[in-house]
Amino acid sequence: MPLPQKKRWESMAKGLVLGALFTSFLLLLYSYAVPPLHAGLASTTPEASEPCSPDPTEPEAVTPANGSVGGCQPRRDIVFMKTHKTGSSTLLNILFRFGQKHGLKFAFPNGRNDFDYPAYFARSLVQDYRPGACFNIICNHMRFHYDEVRGLVQPNATFITVLRDPARLFESSFHYFGSVVPLTWKLSGRDKLAEFLQDPDRYYDPSGYNAHYLRNLLFFDLGYDSGLDPGSPRVQEHILEVERRFHLVLLQEYFDESLVLLKDLLCWELEDVLYFKLNARRDSPVPRLSGELYRRATAWNMLDARLYRHFNASFWRKVEAFGRERMAREVAALRQANERMRRICIDGGRAVDAAAIQDSAMQPWQPLGTKSILGYNLKKSIGQRHAQLCRRMLTPEIQYLMDLGVNLWITKLWKLIRDFLRW
Ligand SMILES: *[C@@H]1O[C@H](CO)[C@@H](O)[C@H](O)[C@H]1NC(C)=O
Numbered sequence: 001m002p003l004p005q006k007k008r009w010e011s012m013a014k015g016l017v018l019g020a021l022f023t024s025f026l027l028l029l030y031s032y033a034v035p036p037l038h039a040g041l042a043s044t045t046p047e048a049s050e051p052c053s054p055d056p057t058e059p060e061a062v063t064p065a066n067g068s069v070g071g072c073q074p075r076r077d078i079v080f081m082k083t084h085k086t087g088s089s090t091l092l093n094i095l096f097r098f099g100q101k102h103g104l105k106f107a108f109p110n111g112r113n114d115f116d117y118p119a120y121f122a123r124s125l126v127q128d129y130r131p132g133a134c135f136n137i138i139c140n141h142m143r144f145h146y147d148e149v150r151g152l153v154q155p156n157a158t159f160i161t162v163l164r165d166p167a168r169l170f171e172s173s174f175h176y177f178g179s180v181v182p183l184t185w186k187l188s189g190r191d192k193l194a195e196f197l198q199d200p201d202r203y204y205d206p207s208g209y210n211a212h213y214l215r216n217l218l219f220f221d222l223g224y225d226s227g228l229d230p231g232s233p234r235v236q237e238h239i240l241e242v243e244r245r246f247h248l249v250l251l252q253e254y255f256d257e258s259l260v261l262l263k264d265l266l267c268w269e270l271e272d273v274l275y276f277k278l279n280a281r282r283d284s285p286v287p288r289l290s291g292e293l294y295r296r297a298t299a300w301n302m303l304d305a306r307l308y309r310h311f312n313a314s315f316w317r318k319v320e321a322f323g324r325e326r327m328a329r330e331v332a333a334l335r336q337a338n339e340r341m342r343r344i345c346i347d348g349g350r351a352v353d354a355a356a357i358q359d360s361a362m363q364p365w366q367p368l369g370t371k372s373i374l375g376y377n378l379k380k381s382i383g384q385r386h387a388q389l390c391r392r393m394l395t396p397e398i399q400y401l402m403d404l405g406v407n408l409w410i411t412k413l414w415k416l417i418r419d420f421l422r423w
Pocket residue numbers: 064065066
């Protein structure tokens with residue numbers, strides 16, 4: 001075949017591939033943009049409030065005979081309401097490990113790594129869902145819908161979530177999601193965040209695509225109206241409802257203390273809550289919010305600020321009840337054990353840029369347009385005793401979900417397109 005002919009075929013083939021990808025991409029965008037029919041909160045059927053019933057044909061997950069610590073039974077039924085940009089990926093890894101170790105049943109989404117976020121959670125989104133089905137752990141991103149979640153777990157399941165100082169959360173969310181929130185495209189300066197905070201009302205449009213990422217994201221994730229007037233009595237009602245529904249609200253700023261309280265609540269062992277910080281962002285070239293901008297960010301996210309204030313206060317009451325000294329001892333023990341694992345597992349002993357990660361199974365998911373999320377290299381030689389734990393502790397969320405057998409075709413397709421376009 002003469003060369004020009006071959007070239008033409010090649011470019012036609014490329015065009016076809018590109019066209020196909022573009023079409024899938026549009027379909028994908030469409031499925032994200034169109035609110036699903038089950039988005040309404042009113043969809044609760046009577047069945048929703050009935051407890052699930054375990055399948056008697058399924059073997060009970062094995063708990064080691066010596067599994068109980070200090071007389072309590074380790075809790076295995078857990079709902080983790082995974083909030084955005086709060087260190088929740090690290091907690092997810094902890095839950096994945098625990099569930100895998102004890103052969104527990106996860107309620108996973110189908111096709112992607114969240115439950116159709118930002119639409120409300122619905123039971124029908126769970127992979128292999130059938131009415132009455134019981135699950136042990138629910139932990140993927142969702143917009144919380146209590147009645148739908150409750151029907152999937154035992155009535156005595158433990159509900160937990162994690163919050164973060166809303167100004168910091170806003171900053172993180174702005175950097176991570178900014179490029180997929182069209183209303184930020186109008187911002188032109190070098191420091192878009194500062195520009196936005198100078199006059200948020202000028203740029204913000206509550207009905208804009210993905211706008212929820214940029215205001216009161218915690219309130220939104222927890223299933224409430226993130227555009228409520230801060231003076232509305234409903235704000236306090238919602239906060240008290242969160243308090244009634246969740247057994248423990250962890251705080252990203254006091255992560256180790258939170259894990260100690262969690263371990264105590266769940267009657268787990270120290271090994272279960274060991275962790276490496278996952279999904280951390282490289283220190284950004286723009287300085288962290290300070291002074292005036294911090295105050296502005298707090299005021300802009302006033303609902304979240306009130307939520308955080310409430311749970312920061314109750315958190316310290318819990319620490320008080322737990323015992324300050326006992327807390328200090330246990331936090332020290334946790335840090336020491338984490339440090340030990342770091343030396344055992346991590347090549348070079350620290351997180352590195354994506355480009356420096358050799359094993360693709362260890363590559364973390366990146367936000368659109370940047371490679372700012374750090375990951376780890378697993379040491380080449382790890383003793384048999386720790387090899388499995390090290391690998392599990394370091395495996396990023398998406399790969400771990402695949403290891404656990406989750407079907408992620410939408411997420412994978414999206415990654416393919418991004419790799420192709422070098423986004
Ligand atoms: C439980 O602990 C005892 C002594 O501490 C040990 O002899 C026994 O093998 C353990 N059983 C299991 C199932 O691990």
